[in-house]
Amino acid sequence: MSDLREKIIQTSLELFDRHGFHGVTVKQIVQQTNTSKGGFYHHFQSKDELLFVIHDTFITYVLKEAQAANVTHSSPIPKVQAIIQSFVQVFDLYKPHISVFYQESLYLKPAYEEEIKGKRDEFKRMVFNVIDEGQKSGHFRKELPLEITGMAILGMVNWIYKWYRRDGTYTIDQIAEVFTDLVLHFLLPGKEDSEYFRHMLKVPFFYESE
Amino acid sequence: MSDLREKIIQTSLELFDRHGFHGVTVKQIVQQTNTSKGGFYHHFQSKDELLFVIHDTFITYVLKEAQAANVTHSSPIPKVQAIIQSFVQVFDLYKPHISVFYQESLYLKPAYEEEIKGKRDEFKRMVFNVIDEGQKSGHFRKELPLEITGMAILGMVNWIYKWYRRDGTYTIDQIAEVFTDLVLHFLLPGKEDSEYFRHMLKVPFFYESE
DNA sequence: TAAAACAGACCAACCAGTCGGTCTTTATTT
DNA sequence: AAATAAAGACCGACTGGTTGGTCTGTTTTA
Known part of the structure; x- marks a missing residue:
């Protein structure tokens, strides 16, 4: 070997x-x-296979972590916390993998691409599921459109690969803490809407009006 | 001509x-x-110049819009609303430009890269400024670390290019509305923290403890 | 001693960019 | 208005360098 x-x-x-x-x-x-x-x-076999291997090791790891977080917790709130935390931490462990993952996936050969897409969709599905559960159980604000909210979370986390540096001001754990705080602040039903509405020009389209 | x-x-x-x-x-x-x-x-002049032109038309437009939003409003809350709204809408107008912008900027030749970087940083600076103003004026939660919060916002918006489709479930304006709602929900100081803390395992590092 | 691991010269395909030339529009002169 | 000149727009065969991948062989390991 x-x-x-x-x-x-x-x-x-x-x-x-x-x-x-x-x-x-x-x-x-x-x-x-x-x-x-x-x-x-x-x-x-080829330069393309190398590209695939890099993609695969990263997404496989992320998927496993998310599944673990999903199993060990049952209530939506700790679930969200655990998923975001492990997801954010991945960016410290796999930064170069992730850069390649998000910059070069376009160049995966079709067969490889399909396999990666499967795992990526699976991960996305899991994140969306947690939000959905939380909304149905009343832990999270029901008025939020699932797809948009889900992509917002994925976006803010995924974007980390563009700016995170190990020698930056904050550690990856601190970033994870802040992100969890942000996400929970918009997911959890909060203060009376009246104060919030004072700042709004109109009631957003997705608020049930009755 | x-x-x-x-x-x-x-x-x-x-x-x-x-x-x-x-x-x-x-x-x-x-x-x-x-x-x-x-x-x-x-x-x-070259294929690289074409790449630059694509980059430049997009970032120049975004920058102009942000400056406009900055001038027409004075209070941080409407400013944030305006910036997010115009920023999100750009993804409908310039989707292909933006895909190229975020996928291929690595391949810009140094001279071109520098010019683009200047404008991109300028835009980022403006977004951060608005948050900072809001925090100092007491409109936004002071405990949030500026850099992390700012990058979270940029990330969730920028990521739109990966998933937005014109024929999708929601219009770009609806997405902008939801995003504004999310951002304001984590920026605005809200309900008593006590309820929020009930769900937390510990007080996040960035909350002033006195 | 056979199979796996590695070396490196070689090749065919490809690709950004060139260059001499043609066509078309505009400006200038008669 | 016609003729001429000049500049701009566009054409496409060709090239020089590069690149992923191959192939024949040598060394190392089991």
Whole structure:
């Protein structure tokens, strides 16, 4: 057993993160890893398979974490907390994977793309489910349209890959805390709407008017 | 004066949106536009310049809108509303531009990249400013860390390009309404925290404890 | 000693960009 | 108004460099 395969993946991750999938040649990967074309193609069928492997390790991990969070908690509120927390933390563990995931997925070959899409949809479904449960059980504001709210949450978290730095002002755990706070503040039914409405020009379309 | 230039941009937008910048050749652009290499290179110095033009038209527009919203309102709450609304609406007007903007900016040549970065930072600065003003004037929750909150807002909005479809369930205006609602719900100081804290395992790090 | 792991020269395909030339529009002169 | 000149718009065969991938062989491991 050799660890060349892992070394190739790590090198590629760095390079892809900085220059993008198409900005890096197999030759560069091979040189930076101190190996050869032969070494590379012994472990990977193609450059495209390497791209797939990177996608797959990340999404598989995220999916597993979400499932775990789903199982260990039963009430929607701790569920949301757990999912957001583990999801945010992933960006510290897998930052380069994620950059590649969101920047280069367009270039996955159809067969690979399908497999990734399946897992990604599964994850999305789980997040939406938790919100839905919470709305039905009365823990969360019922007036919020599920799809828009769900995508808002996914968006704010996913975007982390664009700005997060390990040496930044805040740790990943602090970011997770703030994000959880933000999400719960708009999910939980809160203060009397009257105060909120004072600032509104009109009642939003999705508020039940009776 | 000819309109070939515009036609080339439109075709490129479609193709880039579907296959990415590197998934489309100049030959393809030229064929789809019913022109020739000569026609293309008469209007653009290079493929990279085309990429820049696409980036620039979008970010310039967004910046102008934000500045307008900033000028027409003075209080932070309507300002936030106006900025979010115009920002979200952009995704209907410039969807293909934005896809290219967020997927391919890595491949901008240094000189181009710098110019775009300047405008993008300027926009970000404006958004952060509005939040900051609101916090200082007491309209918004002071405990929220500016950077994290700001990036959360930018993230949820920016992510729209990944999922928005014109023929989707909700119009862009409805999405803007919901997003504004979400943002204001976590920005505005609300109900007594006690109810919220009941659900928390601990007091978040960013709440002043005295 | 056989199979797996790796080396590196080589190739065919592709692609951004060029260049000499043509057609079309506009400006200038007669 | 006609003739001429000049500039702008557009054409498409061609090229030089690059790139993913192959193939034959050598070394290492089990």
